[in-house]
Amino acid sequence: MLDLNVIREQIDGIDKQLVDLFEQRMKLTKEVAEYKIQTGKKVLDTQRERAKIEAVTKLVKNEANVHAIDDLFSQIMANSRKGQYQLLEAMGQTLREPYEAIESINKEGVKIVYQGVPGAYTQEAACNFFGEDCDNYGVPTWRDVMEAVKNKEADYGVLPIENSTTGSVVGVYDLLQEYDNYIIAETFVNIDHVLVGLKGTDINKVTTVYSHPQGIMQIGREYIRLTQLWRLRCYYQKMITHTLQYLVRKLHRYMVLKY
Numbered sequence: 001m002l003d004l005n006v007i008r009e010q011i012d013g014i015d016k017q018l019v020d021l022f023e024q025r026m027k028l029t030k031e032v033a034e035y036k037i038q039t040g041k042k043v044l045d046t047q048r049e050r051a052k053i054e055a056v057t058k059l060v061k062n063e064a065n066v067h068a069i070d071d072l073f074s075q076i077m078a079n080s081r082k083g084q085y086q087l088l089e090a091m092g093q094t095l096r097e098p099y100e101a102i103e104s105i106n107k108e109g110v111k112i113v114y115q116g117v118p119g120a121y122t123q124e125a126a127c128n129f130f131g132e133d134c135d136n137y138g139v140p141t142w143r144d145v146m147e148a149v150k151n152k153e154a155d156y157g158v159l160p161i162e163n164s165t166t167g168s169v170v171g172v173y174d175l176l177q178e179y180d181n182y183i184i185a186e187t188f189v190n191i192d193h194v195l196v197g198l199k200g201t202d203i204n205k206v207t208t209v210y211s212h213p214q215g216i217m218q219i220g221r222e223y224i225r226l227t228q229l230w231r232l233r234c235y236y237q238k239m240i241t242h243t244l245q246y247l248v249r250k251l252h253r254y255m256v257l258k259y
Contacts, residue, residue, distance in 0.1 A: 036084065043174070052077070124189050128189065
């Protein structure tokens with residue numbers, strides 16, 4: 001039988017190598033960012049990223065790890081873009097220029113689009129800013145929000161841009177570079193994490209908790225340590241609300257982390 005301590009020591013050694021290599025990579029991506037700033041190139045290069053992910057997944061020897069490698073490098077590249085956007089801001093460059101300052105925002109008789117379904121935090125943000133009785137509707141993706149504003153199907157769009165725990169929402173920054181839509185205001189929404197389940201569920205018999213990856217990232221390792229008997233499952237849907245809809249079709253031993 002293998003010694004657990006020996007295995008953990010080997011894992012620790014590999015983790016140290018991963019951290020060292022990641023920091024080397026981030027240093028190089030900073031140089032890429034500086035080059036892009038000097039030449040006016042966009043931060044997001046979709047073709048390059050797709051080609052890169054395809055290339056690294058072909059290096060995987062165990063097919064069972066392909067999806068994990070795809071996720072890993074998608075996150076690595078998202079963090080690289082986040083660093084590039086932060087560098088742009090630090091150097092006093094906005095996402096797009098020129099822009100025009102506006103004195104006021106018309107909130108009367110306007111239509112607002114948000115990403116999500118009724119009850120989502122993006123809808124809460126819309127109502128916080130435009131009023132509880134504002135005319136609002138949800139769409140499936142962030143891109144759909146941008147398209148609705150672009151096509152004048154909605155007067156304003158509401159999207160997440162920053163999270164105090166996980167930082168910039170890189171996908172939205174990417175879209176801001178792609179579309180001629182501008183940030184004109186901001187509002188803040190307090191995110192409360194709760195564990196929800198079907199009525200009558202015995203929490204002592206819970207075995208699995210489903211959540212969008214963002215929810216798991218934001219609850220923190222301290223909370224996870226308190227629930228070591230639970231399996232945390234990433235449910236790759238557009239938002240936590242869709243995970244809740246999935247829950248009602250499952251057994252009582254499953255619960256959902258809502259944020």
